[in-house]
Amino acid sequence: DAGVIQSPRHEVTEMGQEVTLRCKPISGHNSLFWYRQTMMRGLELLIYFNNNVPIDDSGMPEDRFSAKMPNASFSTLKIQPSEPRDSAVYFCASSFRRRNTIYFGEGSWLTVV
Amino acid sequence: AQTVTQSQPEMSVQEAETVTLSCTYDTSESDYYLFWYKQPPSRQMILVIRQEAYKQQNATENRFSVNFQKAAKSFSLKISDSQLGDAAMYFCAYSAGTASKLTFGTGTRLQVTL
Numbered sequence: 001d002a003g004v005i006q007s008p009r010h011e012v013t014e015m016g017q018e019v020t021l022r023c024k025p026i027s028g029h030n031s032l033f034w035y036r037q038t039m040m041r042g043l044e045l046l047i048y049f050n051n052n053v054p055i056d057d058s059g060m061p062e063d064r065f066s067a068k069m070p071n072a073s074f075s076t077l078k079i080q081p082s083e084p085r086d087s088a089v090y091f092c093a094s095s096f097r098r099r100n101t102i103y104f105g106e107g108s109w110l111t112v113v
Numbered sequence: 114a115q116t117v118t119q120s121q122p123e124m125s126v127q128e129a130e131t132v133t134l135s136c137t138y139d140t141s142e143s144d145y146y147l148f149w150y151k152q153p154p155s156r157q158m159i160l161v162i163r164q165e166a167y168k169q170q171n172a173t174e175n176r177f178s179v180n181f182q183k184a185a186k187s188f189s190l191k192i193s194d195s196q197l198g199d200a201a202m203y204f205c206a207y208s209a210g211t212a213s214k215l216t217f218g219t220g221t222r223l224q225v226t227l
Contacts, residue, residue: 104158
């Protein structure tokens with residue numbers, strides 16, 4: 001079975017540009033998570049969805065960040081405008097809620113210069 | 114709020130030896146899950162092992178096993194017969210039973226030497 005699929009794997013962009021990260025969860029999973037990993041802050045939960053509905057977005061750093069899940073097989077995390085401090089690895093993860101085990105994608109490495 | 118603490122920033126083990134990574138957590142929940150994830154240099158997060166709090170038996174997965182002490186809120190990972198491929202960051206994580214989001218510790222970097 002395919003795992004969680006993220007794109008792009010690597011992105012380098014200039015400050016002020018819009019960045020869109022994409023995620024396809026594991027088929028049949030009904031929970032989706034966006035995490036960010038930096039050296040300073042470790043792994044942080046940004047937002048998570050259950051059945052395509054955002055449940056907790058308290059980790060979203062500011063209004064420049066937005067996330068959507070239009071259907072069960074696709075989610076986006078958008079940063080507009082991007083700033084150098086947004087440079088991080090962004091992970092998408094999914095789970096079947098009753099089983100409480102979360103599987104991660106390979107991450108999207110974002111560098112904002 | 115739930116917290117997860119990994120007090121060992123770095124550990125080292127010789128190949129074929131055994132190493133134990135420590136993790137403690139704090140929660141008021143009675144139903145929860147604990148996990149160890151491995152993150153090699155590729156940065157991928159790989160699930161190593163999972164423990165349900167209601168189970169008294171310690172989970173095992175091949176060379177990986179845990180020592181789950183519920184009263185002490187301790188959840189250590191033992192790696193037996195260490196291999197070079199075990200070198201990675203290891204994260205302990207907690208998930209409450211009613212909401213499956215993970216809370217991570219700060220990680221332990223494991224080095225495996227010849």
